[in-house]
Amino acid sequence: MNDKLFVKGSEAIAEAAVRAGCRFFAGYPITPQNELPEYMSWRLPEVGGTYVQGESEMASMNMIFGAASTGTRCMTSSSGPGLSLKAESLSCALGSKLPHVMAIMMRGGPGHGIIFPAQQDYEFAVHGPCHGGVKQFILAPSTAQEAVDLTYSSFDIADKYRTGVLILGDGFLANTIENVTFPPMKKLEDLPQHKDWKITEYDPNHHKLITSYFPPEIMEQENIKMGQMYEYWEEHETQYQNYLMDDCEILICAYGSTGRICEEVVDELRNEGLKVGLFRPITLHPFPKKVFEEIDYNRVKLIVSVEMAIPGQLVEDIKNYVARRTRVEHFGRSGGVLINPGEIKEAIHKMVEE
Amino acid sequence: MERSLLVAGFGGQGVMLIGKNIGYTASKKDLNATFFPAYGAEMRGGTANCSVVVSDSKICSPVKQELDEIIVMNDLSYEKFAGRVKKGGALYINSSLIEAKYEGDDITTYYVPVADIARKVGNPLVANMVMLGAYVANHEDIDVESMKETIKENLHGKENLIDVNIKAFEEGINLMKGGTQ
Numbered sequence: 022m023n024d025k026l027f028v029k030g031s032e033a034i035a036e037a038a039v040r041a042g043c044r045f046f047a048g049y050p051i052t053p054q055n056e057l058p059e060y061m062s063w064r065l066p067e068v069g070g071t072y073v074q075g076e077s078e079m080a081s082m083n084m085i086f087g088a089a090s091t092g093t094r095c096m097t098s099s100s101g102p103g104l105s106l107k108a109e110s111l112s113c114a115l116g117s118k119l120p121h122v123m124a125i126m127m128r129g130g131p132g133h134g135i136i137f138p139a140q141q142d143y144e145f146a147v148h149g150p151c152h153g154g155v156k157q158f159i160l161a162p163s164t165a166q167e168a169v170d171l172t173y174s175s176f177d178i179a180d181k182y183r184t185g186v187l188i189l190g191d192g193f194l195a196n197t198i199e200n201v202t203f204p205p206m207k208k209l210e211d212l213p214q215h216k217d218w219k220i221t222e223y224d225p226n227h228h229k230l231i232t233s234y235f236p237p238e239i240m241e242q243e244n245i246k247m248g249q250m251y252e253y254w255e256e257h258e259t260q261y262q263n264y265l266m267d268d269c270e271i272l273i274c275a276y277g278s279t280g281r282i283c284e285e286v287v288d289e290l291r292n293e294g295l296k297v298g299l300f301r302p303i304t305l306h307p308f309p310k311k312v313f314e315e316i317d318y319n320r321v322k323l324i325v326s327v328e329m330a331i332p333g334q335l336v337e338d339i340k341n342y343v344a345r346r347t348r349v350e351h352f353g354r355s356g357g358v359l360i361n362p363g364e365i366k367e368a369i370h371k372m373v374e375e
Numbered sequence: 376m377e378r379s380l381l382v383a384g385f386g387g388q389g390v391m392l393i394g395k396n397i398g399y400t401a402s403k404k405d406l407n408a409t410f411f412p413a414y415g416a417e418m419r420g421g422t423a424n425c426s427v428v429v430s431d432s433k434i435c436s437p438v439k440q441e442l443d444e445i446i447v448m449n450d451l452s453y454e455k456f457a458g459r460v461k462k463g464g465a466l467y468i469n470s471s472l473i474e475a476k477y478e479g480d481d482i483t484t485y486y487v488p489v490a491d492i493a494r495k496v497g498n499p500l501v502a503n504m505v506m507l508g509a510y511v512a513n514h515e516d517i518d519v520e521s522m523k524e525t526i527k528e529n530l531h532g533k534e535n536l537i538d539v540n541i542k543a544f545e546e547g548i549n550l551m552k553g554g555t556q
Binding site: 027137193197198199200281282283284285288359361362364 | 395398399402403407408409410411412413434435436437438439440441
């Protein structure tokens with residue numbers, strides 16, 4: 022297979038996962054990410070892997086629990102509604118420290134929502150969806166190429182911290198076809214073998230237990246360790262794009278697809294004489310909060326969170342981190358109505374005039 | 376160089392394929408290209424459109440409010456999108472189905488009777504390839520042979536349809552080269 026392809030975001034994520042060593046996929050069909058499992062259904066058997074279409078989202082997630090227990094690099098995918106259904110098993114897998122990767126393509130509203138591009142699940146994915154206080158990595162790629170690069174590295178992150186990585190995208194990322202260059206196929210023998218915890222066969226001399234259930238004192242210690250790990254992530258694992266932030270007077274905050282669209286808005290507004298910059302978080306958890314401690318609030322007079330979500334969700338976090346040191350506004354489209362650079366520009370001009 | 380195109384029609388007219396072929400052929404030339412499809416759950420009969428951006432540098436937004444070029448294949452798309460062509464841009468109209476005439480001289484309009492030509496070629500389903508030919512004829516930077524290869528690649532498994540598609544594509548080119556409109 023060629024390393025360079027003109028390919029859909031969903032398929033790009035699937036191929037990147039295979040090249041990262043993913044050999045098990047279980048999922049249940051739901052738009053707008055069906056091309057991902059479809060790709061896996063023929064691609065995994067080609068490399069000796071296994072594809073299963075589960076009977077439900079939750080069953081698929083439980084299969085991930087099983088596959089991850091054997092130390093196999095594994096993945097599932099769904100949409101926002103699917104994440105709700107997977108949440109119970111996901112919490113259990115994270116509590117049991119089972120490395121895995123999940124791709125979620127958001128929909129345009131609650132319930133059935135709508136299949137067109139939207140970012141209505143920031144709040145749910147970042148501050149939920151798990152019970153018991155467990156968290157995971159949330160990565161938000163803005164282009165198919167970035168989705169490939171992040172997916173490729175996500176399996177390493179999952180292994181390193183024995184955690185989950187959720188790749189959060191939308192109908193834009195899933196369905197846009199663009200040029201992508203793939204990294205090389207990893208050799209399975211070079212990957213971490215997890216000999217100390219994986220369960221593959223009975224060994225009378227070495228009993229292993231994968232569980233999220235502990236007696237009180239141990240459970241507390243586990244929770245303390247988890248908390249310390251999340252602090253460590255915040256210190257060492259955050260990623261973001263700084264586009265012309267360093268001298269900006271107006272700062273746009275946007276993630277994922279909206280982030281790439283806003284890059285164009287920054288260029289055009291700069292041409293029109295406004296000093297605009299873009300902060301695009303790539304890790305939504307751990308969130309690059311530190312950025313908001315480094316901003317010169319005498320210079321930055323306006324921060325605008327641009328999202329395909331109404332009411333705004335990212336904006337609430339930004340307000341929290343800015344802590345009233347400057348004006349924070351929200352501009353969004355939602356429900357699957359496409360957001361475009363022209364209307365974002367207009368909205369910002371209007372805010373500046375106010 | 377950045378060029379944006381929107382292709383719109385109803386499901387079944389092959390509007391996606393027009394856009395995909397243009398994006399894919401550009402990507403083969405090491406240009407950047409994005410193709411974004413928008414359509415409902417229905418396969419045929421619903422509205423469908425796609426946005427294609429081709430650029431020699433990084434593409435930020437795959438969708439635009441105003442576009443350099445728009446291809447409309449049915450009345451509904453004409454009503455919805457004709458006003459979104461940038462000043463100085465071009466509008467390609469399937470004049471076999473759309474009776475309206477664009478008023479104003481701020482853009483260039485091409486009236487292409489794609490369905491009539493497709494019928495002459497022998498298969499009404501290849502009207503989209505006639506439109507693709509008309510579009511390619513106006514763009515010297517799109518290699519005709521490379522586009523033919525793209526058309527063939529996308530007909531993998533339907534080899535019996537290659538000839539009629541290529542013929543329709545060539546007819547579209549001939550029509551424009553012949554100086555129609």
